[in-house]
Amino acid sequence: MSDRGIVAAGHPLSAEAGASVLREGGNAVDAAVAAVLASWVAEPLLTGPGAGGFMLVAGAGEEPTLLDFFVEAPGRGADEGSRADLVPAEVSFGDAVQIFNCGAASCGTYGSPAGLAAALDRWGSVDAAALAAPAAALARAGVALNEAQAYVSQILEPILVTTEESRRDFAPGGRALREGEVFRSDELAEAIERFGADGAAPFYTGDLADAVVDWLQERGGQVTRADLAAYEAVERAPVRATYRRRDVLTNPPPSAGGTLLALAMARLGERSDGPPSAVDVVAVMEETQELRTPEFAAGLTEPGFAERLLAARLGSTTHVAVLDADGRACSVTCTNGEGSGIVVPGTGIHVNNVMGEGDLNPLGFFAFEPGRRMPSMMAPTVVLAPDGSVELVLGSAGSNRIRSAILQVIVGVVDHGLRAHEAVLAPRVHFEEGLVYVEPGADADALRHAGRQLVAFRARNLFFGGVQAVERDRATGELSGAGDPRRGGAAVAA
Numbered sequence: 253m254s255d256r257g258i259v260a261a262g263h264p265l266s267a268e269a270g271a272s273v274l275r276e277g278g279n280a281v282d283a284a285v286a287a288v289l290a291s292w293v294a295e296p297l298l299t300g301p302g303a304g305g306f307m308l309v310a311g312a313g314e315e316p317t318l319l320d321f322f323v324e325a326p327g328r329g330a331d332e333g334s335r336a337d338l339v340p341a342e343v344s345f346g347d348a349v350q351i352f353n354c355g356a357a358s359c360g361t362y363g364s365p366a367g368l369a370a371a372l373d374r375w376g377s378v379d380a381a382a383l384a385a386p387a388a389a390l391a392r393a394g395v396a397l398n399e400a401q402a403y404v405s406q407i408l409e410p411i412l413v414t415t416e417e418s419r420r421d422f423a424p425g426g427r428a429l430r431e432g433e434v435f436r437s438d439e440l441a442e443a444i445e446r447f448g449a450d451g452a453a454p455f456y457t458g459d460l461a462d463a464v465v466d467w468l469q470e471r472g473g474q475v476t477r478a479d480l481a482a483y484e485a486v487e488r489a490p491v492r493a494t495y496r497r498r499d500v501l502t503n504p505p506p507s508a509g510g511t512l513l514a515l516a517m518a519r520l521g522e523r524s525d526g527p528p529s530a531v532d533v534v535a536v537m538e539e540t541q542e543l544r545t546p547e548f549a550a551g552l553t554e555p556g557f558a559e560r561l562l563a564a565r566l567g568s569t570t571h572v573a574v575l576d577a578d579g580r581a582c583s584v585t586c587t588n589g590e591g592s593g594i595v596v597p598g599t600g601i602h603v604n605n606v607m608g609e610g611d612l613n614p615l616g617f618f619a620f621e622p623g624r625r626m627p628s629m630m631a632p633t634v635v636l637a638p639d640g641s642v643e644l645v646l647g648s649a650g651s652n653r654i655r656s657a658i659l660q661v662i663v664g665v666v667d668h669g670l671r672a673h674e675a676v677l678a679p680r681v682h683f684e685e686g687l688v689y690v691e692p693g694a695d696a697d698a699l700r701h702a703g704r705q706l707v708a709f710r711a712r713n714l715f716f717g718g719v720q721a722v723e724r725d726r727a728t729g730e731l732s733g734a735g736d737p738r739r740g741g742a743a744v745a746a
Contacts, residue, residue, distance in 0.1 A: 321367025336472025353608025400740025
């Protein structure tokens with residue numbers, strides 16, 4: 253708890269990097285950028301310079317703004333006939349299994365360097381080199397994998413062993429790094445320092461961009477120099493929903509997750525004035541899941557799509573959440589997907605596999621035209637109290653489980669009066685394809701009585717997302733934060 257600001261992130265080192273910036277007088281955006289750069293080292297399989305994401309800034313008099321720097325579909329000027337096949341990899345969460353795809357063809361046009369540079373240009377108050385230096389030092393010294401990152405390493409091993417360069421960094425000896433073993437990369441340190449000194453330019457029009465394109469194209473990838481040179485972070489107005497007299501601000505189209513989350517929040521508010529039951533929560537999850545049709549995916553690029561959808565219906569990865577002493581909130585979610593297994597030599601860049609994620613390609617693989625932002629499930633979110641101040645800033649990792657995780661944490665804080673850490677720790681449920689996945693402690697009996705078919709997990713699991721949240725107590729104004737233990741998260745006070 254603190255009244256000077258809190259950073260919640262997916263790793264203690266990421267959170268500490270951001271909190272240190274707050275202590276030295278930086279604002280929430282400065283702190284978030286420092287935390288994201290540190291996460292490239294502390295959470296290297298979930299994010300990095302080859303990733304993409306979204307940042308939501310609100311509070312302290314800021315015009316609420318969503319900065320979109322997610323991955324774009326590549327292929328400007330590319331020869332589709334030379335495209336390699338996607339390489340399938342089975343990822344097991346213990347009680348559930350998903351197939352992801354990797355390889356050069358799975359790589360999309362990354363956005364993280366452009367997004368962080370744009371955020372600092374608009375809101376930053378600290379020099380980029382100063383924000384980058386601690387992360388670069390971490391990369392050179394190395395970070396020992398904690399339990400959560402070791403689990404991520406274990407389940408992603410089928411991807412990590414697919415190429416020589418990936419094995420060198422993440423699976424020496426042919427097996428993934430384990431708990432206590434060290435991830436270290438001088439090349440990643442140099443990339444972070446380049447960002448601090450030169451901003452995004454080297455990653456899009458400079459030598460790093462050339463190295464990425466040449467390496468991918470030799471292996472059947474579709475990312476071209478034209479794709480990288482054309483990439484820009486885009487500012488958007490957040491989509492809004494009303495819930496219990498509060499405004500919920502989140503990620504607008506062409507992202508999918510925020511629009512579905514806004515609809516779920518508004519629908520849930522209609523059902524009753526009291527706290528919703530697990531049955532109510534699953535019902536709105538089912539309704540929003542059913543909306544993910546080809547028509548929905550195609551409509552996301554149409555002007556005014558979210559407003560029309562919400563009006564008609566109402567009559568995913570690491571996250572950093574920051575709330576500073578001035579009440580400014582910064583919520584930023586980044587993802588490398590599961591990683592493509594392609595680490596470009598000399599750059600430190602592990603390129604994303606977003607083009608190979610089934611959840612993000614509802615129209616089929618390679619269906620989107622070059623330059624189209626992919627329809628992410630990521631939904632950095634801010635909840636405004638009735639007086640307009642920031643009450644809660646949060647977001648989650650977790651692919652298609654992102655919106656269900658965020659929904660349940662908001663319900664915990666707003667309806668049940670939980671502090672951030674209590675709401676993040678609470679057991680979760682998730683509806684998908686007719687099944688309700690449940691963690692221990694969820695109201696399984698009520699769901700069975702309602703006729704739901706359950707898949708019971710034996711323990712908390714990162715399958716259910718990784719929510720990082722900071723909350724302002726409505727009575728005292730005191731801040732509290734939580735990092736999700738499902739993904740090794742931590743909250744650090746300034």
